[in-house]
Amino acid sequence: MEIDIMRLAKLAKLSIPEDKVEEFRSKMESIIQMVENLPDDLDTTGSLVDPDDTMELRKDEVQPSFPRNEMLRNAPYTAAGCILIPKVVD
Amino acid sequence: MNSNYEIVVGLEVHAELSTETKIFCGCKNEFGAEVNTNVCPVCMGLPGTLPVLNEQVVEYAIKMGHAMNCTINGTTKHDRKNYFYPDLPKSYQISQFDIPLCENGYLDVLVGDEVKRIGVTRIHIEEDAGKLIHDDSLGGSLADYNRCGVPLIEIVSEPDIRSADEAKAYLDTIHTTLLYLGISDAKMQEGSVRCDVNVSVRPVGSTEFGTRVEMKNVNSFSAAHRAINYEAARQIKVLENGGEIVQETRRWDDVKGVNVLLRSKEDAQDYRYFPDPDLLTFTVSDEKIAEIKASIPELPVAKTMRYMSEHGLSRADSELLALNKNTAAFFEAVVATGKCEPKSVSNWILGDIYKVLNERKCEITDLALTPANLAEMISLIEKKTISNAAGKTVLEIILNEDKDPNEIVKEKGLAQVSDTGALNAIVEKVLANNEKAVADFKNGKTNVVGFLVGQCMKESRGKGNPAMLKDMVVAAIEKM
C-alpha cells in the first residue's frame, strides 16, 4: 500500500520535516496494516445504517446556554466576547 | 453573450431553518444575539459532549423535500465532513453524505411565460458554522460561535439550469417556497439563505458538459445572476482564444463585478466523509412522512398558474399575488365571496392596497381591512351603486376600520345617482350654461363631451353615473 504521507500531513494540517517523512510513512503503514488485519465479520459494504438500533430525537425546546465567560475560559486568547484567533484569509 | 455557446448551471442553496433551537443542542437559534451567548459545550465542540438531533429540523427538511417533489429516505444517518477552518470548532461539520434525507426531486419554475422543470439531486440536513470577524487592529480574527449548530438544509440542483434568468427564477421560487412553508426566515441580508454556483459552458448542440467552475461568496440572488453571466462570458472568452477551462473555485466580488481564483483543483478539499459515531441511525415512519406531505399548502408557482387559468389574470399579476402568502390568502378569500370579479380584486390589491402596504411597510394582514369589506366595496362599484372614485373613498376608511361599506356609502352620501329624472335636470342646466361648448360639439368638436360630462359630475357633486350622463348629454345635444 502506497502512502502519500505529505498529502495526509497537509489534510491534517501537520508539518512534517523532510527527514521524518520516511519514519512517519512506515509508522502509518503499520497502522493501516493493523486495520486491514481486523476480522472481516463486520459488513461494511452497505451504507452503515442500522434500522434496529436507532436514536431518539430531541424536542425543539430551548435549554439555557452556557455563560460566555465560562465558555471563553477554554480559549487561550479572547477579545470583545470572542475567541481571538490568528488572522484568516480565504 | 456569444450565441454559439450554451450556459450550464447547477446551484447549491443553503437555507437556515427557523427552529427554536439549534440542530444538536438546546441553544437558541437566533439571529443578532450578543456574540457567543447562544453557545454550550456541544455546539462549541468540546470533547466528551454528545449531539442530540432536533426532531423539528427533520420535519422541516422533509417539508422542503415534499415541496420539491423528492423521495424521502425514512432511514438515514449523519456523516462527518472534515476540514479545518476556525469557524468550525470541531474541525468537522456534521452533515449527510451518501443517504440524504430527501433526493431525486424537481422544482417547476416560471421563466417568462414558460414552465421550466429543474431537477433536485438532494436535500440534506447539516449544521451551520460560526462567524469570523476580521479586525486588523487586533492582529487576528474574532470568532463568534452563536451560528455554530444552527440547522441548515442544503438543496443541490441538477445541472439543468441554462441561463442566469433561469437561475434567478429557481432561487426566487426556493425563497418563496421556504416562506410559504414557514420553515426559514429566508433573509438574504442576514445570510439565512446562501448559494454556491457551478457554471460551465458548451457549444450549442453538444451533449457533453464542459468543465465546471464553482463560485463562492454569492450573497444575493441578483448577485447570482450577475456572477453567472460574468463567469460564462469569461469561460467563452478563454475557449474562443483557444484556451482550456480548468476545474477550480473562484470567489465572486459583487462590488467589482468580477471573480478571482480562490483555489485550483490540486488544492481541492478532501472532506474524508465518514459516518458520525456520535449519532445513530434515525428513522421517520411512513405515516409521519405522509402526514407531513398532507400539510404542504399550495405553493406559489402552482398558485400563479391557477390564477392565470382559473381567473384569467396576467402572468405578472398572478405572480405578484402568489408571491406573498398573506396577499394570496387575502385575494383568495375575497374571490371566494363570489361577490365580485377576480380581475377587479387583483387590480385593487396590486394597486391602491399595495401602495399602502409599501408606505406602511406592513403585510396585508396588519391592516384592519377584511376580505368581506373589500368584496362588498368592489361589488358596489360593479353594481354601479358607487363610482370608482367613491370606491377609493370607501377603501380609505375600510383600510383602517372594520366597517360595512354600505353604511359608509349611506353616511357619506356616496351613492351614484342613476335616476334619469334627476340626471336630466342636471344635463339641461349644464347645457344651458355652456352654450359655446354645445355649439363646438355641433361643429364637430365632439371631444367637448368630456368637458360637459365633467361639469355634470361637478353639478351632481360626484354622485352622477358618468356613463349615463355621457349618453344623456349626447342625446340632448342631438335633439337640440
Ligand SMILES: [Zn+2]
Ligand atoms: Zn449549544
